[in-house]
Amino acid sequence: MEKLSTQPYKGTRDFYPEEMKLRNWFFGKISETLKLFAFDEYNGPMLESLELYAAKSGDELAREQTYNFTDRGGRDLAIRPEMTPSVARMVAAKMGELNFPLRWFSIPNMYRYERPQRGRLREFWQLNVDLFGCDTYEADLDIIQSAIAILRAFGADENMFKVHINNRRFFNDVIAAVCGTDADGAKKVSKVVDRKNKIPREAYVKDMTELGLTVSQIEQIDALYTMGVKEATALCPESVGSMELVSLFDALCAMGLDKYCTFDFGIIRGLDYYTGTVFEVFDEAPENNRAMFGGGRYDNLVGLFAKNAKVSGVGYGMGDVTLENFLFTHDLVPDLYKSEKKVLVARFDDVPVEKYCPIVDSLREAGLVTSLYTGIKKFGKQIDYAVKGKYSHVVIMGGSELERGIVKIKNLETREETEVAASDVASALK
Amino acid sequence: MEKLSTQPYKGTRDFYPEEMKLRNWFFGKISETLKLFAFDEYNGPMLESLELYAAKSGDELAREQTYNFTDRGGRDLAIRPEMTPSVARMVAAKMGELNFPLRWFSIPNMYRYERPQRGRLREFWQLNVDLFGCDTYEADLDIIQSAIAILRAFGADENMFKVHINNRRFFNDVIAAVCGTDADGAKKVSKVVDRKNKIPREAYVKDMTELGLTVSQIEQIDALYTMGVKEATALCPESVGSMELVSLFDALCAMGLDKYCTFDFGIIRGLDYYTGTVFEVFDEAPENNRAMFGGGRYDNLVGLFAKNAKVSGVGYGMGDVTLENFLFTHDLVPDLYKSEKKVLVARFDDVPVEKYCPIVDSLREAGLVTSLYTGIKKFGKQIDYAVKGKYSHVVIMGGSELERGIVKIKNLETREETEVAASDVASALK
Numbered sequence: 045m046e047k048l049s050t051q052p053y054k055g056t057r058d059f060y061p062e063e064m065k066l067r068n069w070f071f072g073k074i075s076e077t078l079k080l081f082a083f084d085e086y087n088g089p090m091l092e093s094l095e096l097y098a099a100k101s102g103d104e105l106a107r108e109q110t111y112n113f114t115d116r117g118g119r120d121l122a123i124r125p126e127m128t129p130s131v132a133r134m135v136a137a138k139m140g141e142l143n144f145p146l147r148w149f150s151i152p153n154m155y156r157y158e159r160p161q162r163g164r165l166r167e168f169w170q171l172n173v174d175l176f177g178c179d180t181y182e183a184d185l186d187i188i189q190s191a192i193a194i195l196r197a198f199g200a201d202e203n204m205f206k207v208h209i210n211n212r213r214f215f216n217d218v219i220a221a222v223c224g225t226d227a228d229g230a231k232k233v234s235k236v237v238d239r240k241n242k243i244p245r246e247a248y249v250k251d252m253t254e255l256g257l258t259v260s261q262i263e264q265i266d267a268l269y270t271m272g273v274k275e276a277t278a279l280c281p282e283s284v285g286s287m288e289l290v291s292l293f294d295a296l297c298a299m300g301l302d303k304y305c306t307f308d309f310g311i312i313r314g315l316d317y318y319t320g321t322v323f324e325v326f327d328e329a330p331e332n333n334r335a336m337f338g339g340g341r342y343d344n345l346v347g348l349f350a351k352n353a354k355v356s357g358v359g360y361g362m363g364d365v366t367l368e369n370f371l372f373t374h375d376l377v378p379d380l381y382k383s384e385k386k387v388l389v390a391r392f393d394d395v396p397v398e399k400y401c402p403i404v405d406s407l408r409e410a411g412l413v414t415s416l417y418t419g420i421k422k423f424g425k426q427i428d429y430a431v432k433g434k435y436s437h438v439v440i441m442g443g444s445e446l447e448r449g450i451v452k453i454k455n456l457e458t459r460e461e462t463e464v465a466a467s468d469v470a471s472a473l474k
Numbered sequence: 475m476e477k478l479s480t481q482p483y484k485g486t487r488d489f490y491p492e493e494m495k496l497r498n499w500f501f502g503k504i505s506e507t508l509k510l511f512a513f514d515e516y517n518g519p520m521l522e523s524l525e526l527y528a529a530k531s532g533d534e535l536a537r538e539q540t541y542n543f544t545d546r547g548g549r550d551l552a553i554r555p556e557m558t559p560s561v562a563r564m565v566a567a568k569m570g571e572l573n574f575p576l577r578w579f580s581i582p583n584m585y586r587y588e589r590p591q592r593g594r595l596r597e598f599w600q601l602n603v604d605l606f607g608c609d610t611y612e613a614d615l616d617i618i619q620s621a622i623a624i625l626r627a628f629g630a631d632e633n634m635f636k637v638h639i640n641n642r643r644f645f646n647d648v649i650a651a652v653c654g655t656d657a658d659g660a661k662k663v664s665k666v667v668d669r670k671n672k673i674p675r676e677a678y679v680k681d682m683t684e685l686g687l688t689v690s691q692i693e694q695i696d697a698l699y700t701m702g703v704k705e706a707t708a709l710c711p712e713s714v715g716s717m718e719l720v721s722l723f724d725a726l727c728a729m730g731l732d733k734y735c736t737f738d739f740g741i742i743r744g745l746d747y748y749t750g751t752v753f754e755v756f757d758e759a760p761e762n763n764r765a766m767f768g769g770g771r772y773d774n775l776v777g778l779f780a781k782n783a784k785v786s787g788v789g790y791g792m793g794d795v796t797l798e799n800f801l802f803t804h805d806l807v808p809d810l811y812k813s814e815k816k817v818l819v820a821r822f823d824d825v826p827v828e829k830y831c832p833i834v835d836s837l838r839e840a841g842l843v844t845s846l847y848t849g850i851k852k853f854g855k856q857i858d859y860a861v862k863g864k865y866s867h868v869v870i871m872g873g874s875e876l877e878r879g880i881v882k883i884k885n886l887e888t889r890e891e892t893e894v895a896a897s898d899v900a901s902a903l904k
Contacts (some may be wrong), residue, residue: 048529050567050779053551056519058564061578064515080838082863085494089597090520090583091541097476111521111544111551116587121483121541123520123553134488137480143476143862145848148491153520153583157546167519178848182827187849240607251635298828299835385511398728399613405729408510409832414513418575418608418616432573435512445638 048190054159055166065380070198070367071151074171074378077197078462081190081275083147083173088130090153094120097130099348123155127172127361128345136349144177144355151364165365174359176345184341185295186320187358188366190306191325191339194362204374205336207290209310209323213285214341215312221280222264223257233257237265238312273307292293311338319343321358329373336370337362381434387414388430388471390423394443403439403469410470414460431456441470475684485588485596488527495810497599500797501581503833513577513621517894518560524550525557526604529778543587553585557602557791558775565606566779574785579886595795596769604789606775611718612752614771615725617788621769622734622754624792634804635766638738639722639753644715645742649712653687653696658792663687668742678817685709718750741768749773751788759803760845766800809866817844817903818860820853824873833869833881833899840900861886869899 052058059067059311075085097106101396106112110122120448124130127150135142150172158443160166161226175183188207195205219237236251243251252262267277273293289307313322320459339360346355371377387407389400400416407414416427423440430438440452440461451469464472482488489497529537536542537699540552544581554560557580565572580602590596603620605613618637625635649667650660666681673681698706703723706717719737726732743752750771757766769790776785801807817837819830830846837844847856853870858870870882870891881899884891894902 047564047781048525048778049523050563052519053521053523053549054522054547057521057566059517060564060568061514061516064517067517068515080841082818082843082865084491085498087489087494087497089482089488091486091597093479093483093583111543111545113541115541117484119483124669133478133480133482134490137488138490144861145859147845155521167521175848180849182821182846183848184845185827208576233535240585258601295828295831316839348478351477388512391612396728397615398725401725401729411510413510413512416612416616418613418866419610421810429575433882434479474767 047445053166054209055160057165057167066368066377067364069380070364070371071169073197074151074194074472075149075472077194078149081147081193083149083190086131086134086148087122087152088134088150090123091121092124092130092133094122096133097122097125102130105413111157113201120203124152124320127152127154127170129348131172131174132307132345133349135355136353136438137347139346139353139355143391145183146174146176148176149173151220169364171362171364172359172366173339173361174357176355176357178358180355181291181295181321182365183358184288185292186376187339188195188292188296188305189299189322189324191323191360191362192301195325198376200374200376204328205304205328206324206328207305208311208326209289209305209334210290210308210311211321211322212281212318214283214311214345215285215290215309217280217283218268218276218284219265221283222261223360228277229255230427239312243317248366267421269311271307276307276309292321313338315338317342323360327370327373332369332373336366362395384434385412386433386435386436387412387437388426388435388440389414389416389439389441390426390430391417392418392442393420395446399446400441403466404418406467406470407439407473409418410474412470412473427454427456437473441466483596485590487595487597495650496807497794498773499810500794500801502536503597503627504578504581504624507624508579508620510604511577511616511623513579513620516564516578516580517582518554518557518564518580520553521551521558522563524552526563527552528581530559535795539587541587555584557582557584557600559778560603561604562775563779564813565785566776566783566803568697569776569780569783575613576604576606578606579603582843592799599794601792601794601797603769603791604787606785606787607787609786611721611725611751613788615722617725617769617790618722618735618751618753619729619731621753621767621790621792622731625755628801628806630800630806631731631805634758635734635800636756637735637753638741638756638765639719639735639751640738640741641715641719641751642742642748643750644710644713644719645739647710647713647715648706649699651689651694651713659685668811671740673739673835676902692696698739701737701739706737706739711722715750722751726800743768743770748773749786753790756820757800757803761797766796815842815903816863816865816868817842817867817869818856818863818865818871819844819845819846820856820860821850822853822872825876829876833896836897836900837869837903840904842900842903857884867903869903871896877887 055380057117086361094112110125112122114120151169153169154275155167173186179341216230219233220240232255240248273289277289280286296305311322311324318340320341322340327334343356346353364408389404403417404414436456438454445451449466450463452461452463452468522763524542540555544550551809552686581599583596583599605617608645646660649663653663662685670678707719711715726735741752741754748770752770754765754768758762770789773786774784776783819834834844868884875881879880879896880893881896882891882893
């Protein structure tokens with residue numbers, strides 16, 4: 045028979061213990077930080093109705109970007125490609141019972157059907173942090189603060205990342221102010237501005253001119269990209285968006301977080317979804333300078349599920365691959381095995397297995413990671429096993445030690461051996 | 475537009491924060507225990523080649539029991555319904571590099587296409603614990619010991635569960651001994667014995683008689699179901715299976731674990747897969763008396779992937795729903811919110827938001843779960859929010875407190891209020 049392939053499916057990863065330890069370490073640090081911020085963890089199923097994604101992105105796009113299929117009951121299902129539709133569904137299902145403002149996070153695994161490339165895999169994990177049911181800038185502040193806290197918890201500083209912040213209300217209002225048009229006219233201009241960095245300069249100027257903008261107006265919009273928040277918001281001081289931006293930056297400043305943040309008119313993040321504060325967190329490494337993740341404020345999260353219900357939210361999503369790249373780029377991943385005690389109790393054929401049990405039990409009771417070598421092999425082989433398995437110590441008790449009521453403890457780093465009474469092994473190793 | 479359903483897909487669950495907390499608690503306890511036993515965590519992708527399951531169970535059964543579909547590259551995929559094929563693939567892929575005996579565990583989510591019913595859902599999590607690459611009974615002992623340790627970590631005692639143990643080698647040999655036949659004849663008898671409790675008594679006796687067994691031989695096999703391990707193994711003392719059983723029970727006894735274990739000739743667990751020790755853990759509650767989970771020794775795990783390679787293993791799988799039922803049945807789930815400190819800093823409209831930040835920061839730095847109420851609502855509403863959100867304390871600082879440099883701390887359980895200097899709030903709450 046043809047042997048099966050040992051490779052995981054394209055775009056997915058096997059997590060051997062070393063990789064799993066890394067993943068547990070960084071998901072653990074994220075959870076810890078968010079729990080300290082009183083965010084509650086939630087999760088939902090991997091499979092959802094395809095219509096959940098079709099309602100947001102259109103049927104065609106939903107089918108194209110997800111792994112989807114029809115179950116035997118004729119129901120169209122998809123493996124979740126993102127968490128927002130699931131969390132919207134969950135919030136809508138318990139609208140009356142939930143305690144708003146909700147502070148929720150999740151680190152679900154998900155699948156997207158795309159060509160695997162650096163930083164983009166078909167299976168990935170994505171942190172989702174959201175604050176639902178608070179309409180004011182304080183929620184935006186809280187959310188941005190939590191993103192900064194996560195990166196700082198890993199030891200990242202202001203030279204390694206920067207939060208670029210803009211506001212969609214301000215964006216619309218300042219364009220209307222510069223162009224002297226109504227909201228409708230501003231919307232058309234916005235669509236061109238959104239494409240500014242994706243199309244050649246001439247095409248941009250041509251499109252803007254066709255919408256009736258003068259050279260001076262185009263230059264005024266250009267200037268916004270280099271302005272600070274005070275200067276920019278002064279162009280439309282009455283805009284709610286301006287007031288939100290100013291309040292947000294004032295608070296960040298008072299909290300000593302301004303060094304991690306910068307105003308950036310270039311942050312737009314899709315025209316239809318976000319409605320207020322928007323932000324993207326950039327990796328500041330010159331060789332890796334790019335947006336790592338972002339988020340912002342969106343309205344009417346539950347509209348697809350519940351009539352007359354409205355819940356606003358602000359949040360962000362962060363992929364595990366991006367974060368891992370960032371941590372490695374800035375050398376923020378410590379040796380996770382170092383300074384961890386792990387004890388192998390070696391076995392000798394002149395000692396019955398049960399004689400080792402009190403030793404193993406006492407070590408585990410003392411909270412020490414311990415295993416008894418299973419099976420009997422030459423002592424040298426057991427030492428090789430301990431070294432390869434990143435054990436820090438080996439406890440040695442052959443027939444002669446047993447007779448004397450002692451054990452030897454071998455420190456695998458220093459190679460030193462010490463002798464202690466068998467009953468003292470746990471306290472000697474603590 | 476028709477509103478979308480807020481219900482999760484049939485047979486799957488939403489995990490709201492309360493359910494997620496429970497899940498994190500019990501997965502956490504399991505991981506902690508297994509790590510203390512020096513088991514390493516691993517994981518693999520949710521999607522695997524369908525042929526991985528077809529190779530084990532046949533194409534038809536694999537298609538029937540899994541969620542499967544064809545990707546755009548024409549590859550047949552399945553959402554994993556179990557972990558064994560994935561772990562076999564992973565072990566085979568790195569045979570030369572891995573450090574045997576491997577001590578591995580995983581708590582993956584998986585999907586089975588079946589009719590949802592009590593204890594069986596379509597999406598579930600399953601603990602998998604395995605020890606690969608040790609052929610002797612010591613590995614079986616280690617594995618059984620870990621299963622007992624997990625249940626004990628939850629506070630379960632010998633009145634709540636029991637590990638029923640048998641040995642497939644012994645099973646075959648004792649049947650051969652009783653019938654006086656060769657291995658081939660014993661195998662035919664084994665197949666009937668395997669069906670003993672699933673078919674009427676007369677049909678069983680008829681089938682056994684047709685295979686040439688006498689009434690006395692049938693009775694001798696019946697008697698095995700009520701025997702202890704010594705008596706049973708005395709029927710074929712030369713069998714490797716007998717020796718393994720005796721060694722295993724002797725060691726369990728010396729370790730004080732015999733009260734959790736019993737010999738049970740009725741434990742067979744599928745004729746083709748297991749090759750040595752087999753066991754099932756029973757819930758001892760009279761209203762819920764049944765096998766919760768089980769496992770055993772199997773050979774040649776990697777045979778489907780690698781020619782001439784052989785790795786034996788011993789392990790078990792435990793579903794989250796079963797474990798949850800067990801813990802609730804025996805009242806082993808504590809109030810996970812009790813005695814947890816969680817602090818809400820209330821907001822007043824005469825105090826600017828940034829004045830609260832040093833307080834919030836100092837509480838979080840002291841390791842206290844803290845949030846600042848986002849937005850401004852009446853104080854009573856904020857207290858309601860805190861109570862519903864299971865906060866233990868509310869920190870109160872309005873304009874007059876700010877002026878005096880103090881805050882009030884309200885204990886939500888006792889309803890007591892105390893006054894402390896704003897700078898002492900963290901130490902007062904610790």
